[in-house]
Amino acid sequence: MAYKTTCDALRNWPGGDPLEQQFLAESKDQLFRCLLEQSFELEAG
Numbered sequence: 001m002a003y004k005t006t007c008d009a010l011r012n013w014p015g016g017d018p019l020e021q022q023f024l025a026e027s028k029d030q031l032f033r034c035l036l037e038q039s040f041e042l043e044a045g
Helices: 002-011 018-044
Strands: none
Touching: 002 018
C-alpha cells in the first residue's frame, strides 16, 4: 500500500519543492527494494 501511494504521489506530482519530489523518488526505490527482498524471502522460505 505504501509503495502504491508513493507511486501515485509521484505520478500526480503537482509541482512544488523539488526536495519533496526527490524524497518521494528515493522512498519509492527503498519501498520497492523492501518488497522485492520480501518476495525473495517468501519464495526461499
